Amino acid sequence: MxxxxxxxxxxxxDLIHQKSFFVLLGVSVGFVLLLRGCYSGNYVVNGxxxxxxxxAWHASIVAFHIVAAGVLLIATVLSMNLFRRDxxxxxxxxMLSKPVSRIAYAFGRALGVWLVAFAFMFVxxxxxxxxxxxxxxxxxPGYLAASCLCSMNVLFVVLLVCLLxxxxxxxxxxxxxxxxxxxxxxxxxxxxxxQSTLVQSVMAHQPIHAPPWAAAWPKxxxxxxxxxxLIKGGDFHSIGPVHPVIVMTVYLCLAxxxxxxxxxxxxx
Numbered sequence: 001m002x003x004x005x006x007x008x009x010x011x012x013x014d015l016i017h018q019k020s021f022f023v024l025l026g027v028s029v030g031f032v033l034l035l036r037g038c039y040s041g042n043y044v045v046n047g048x049x050x051x052x053x054x055x056a057w058h059a060s061i062v063a064f065h066i067v068a069a070g071v072l073l074i075a076t077v078l079s080m081n082l083f084r085r086d087x088x089x090x091x092x093x094x095m096l097s098k099p100v101s102r103i104a105y106a107f108g109r110a111l112g113v114w115l116v117a118f119a120f121m122f123v124x125x126x127x128x129x130x131x132x133x134x135x136x137x138x139x140x141p142g143y144l145a146a147s148c149l150c151s152m153n154v155l156f157v158v159l160l161v162c163l164l165x166x167x168x169x170x171x172x173x174x175x176x177x178x179x180x181x182x183x184x185x186x187x188x189x190x191x192x193x194x195q196s197t198l199v200q201s202v203m204a205h206q207p208i209h210a211p212p213w214a215a216a217w218p219k220x221x222x223x224x225x226x227x228x229x230l231i232k233g234g235d236f237h238s239i240g241p242v243h244p245v246i247v248m249t250v251y252l253c254l255a256x257x258x259x260x261x262x263x264x265x266x267x268x
Contacts, residue, residue, distance in 0.1 A: 011112020
């Protein structure tokens with residue numbers, strides 16, 4: 001177990017020491033700080049002026065979605081060439097020459113990437129939370145808890161892209177991971193939009209059912225919507241009868257099992 005944590009620690013140092021990581025983090029935090037301008041503006045909806053707390057609340061929800069989705073892309077980029085780079089520079093041969101199992105090595109590297117990507121997301125969400133608190137004078141209970149819940153999506157993308165990178169080129173693995181998440185965002189967003197009051201009134205309150213394949217697809221977007229519902233404190237509507245947390249837990253187990261099996265059989 002100590003070797004496993006050493007691999008995780010090595011991965012953290014390997015990624016954090018890259019200058020591009022700090023540049024990307026700085027640019028992202030700077031972009032989030034621009035939200036302060038939204039809190040100080042005057043907004044009128046249907047002839048009624050909105051207070052700063054209301055404006056900040058809506059802006060923070062939008063920013064939450066953007067950050068959570070953007071970090072999935074970052075996790076994809078960090079994962080797509082992880083094993084190929086290790087194989088080319090001899091890292092994997094050096095690590096496995098020690099009393100380290102292949103499974104411990106594969107999951108140690110993947111877990112390190114996940115921790116970096118999740119920390120990236122949490123810092124950005126924490127920045128939004130602090131801006132809302134300071135600029136608008138209001139708090140958003142559940143905001144940071146929702147960020148932690150979205151870490152399941154980040155872990156799924158890391159495991160999926162790492163698994164696919166063992167069978168296809170790096171770019172193809174990254175593209176496939178983006179497609180899986182993209183289909184989820186499109187299908188789930190359409191379903192959630194159909195639950196709005198406006199769409200329901202147009203459809204004469206007829207129930208809208210998602211296709212069977214959408215119910216079985218990874219619930220990346222639904223999990224994110226569920227996380228936001230923890231912030232809003234409202235009802236949550238999910239595609240299919242199974243809660244997205246359960247669905248994503250199953251897919252996490254499948255991706256982890258696939259990665260373990262594939263890396264065990266990989267020729268090094």
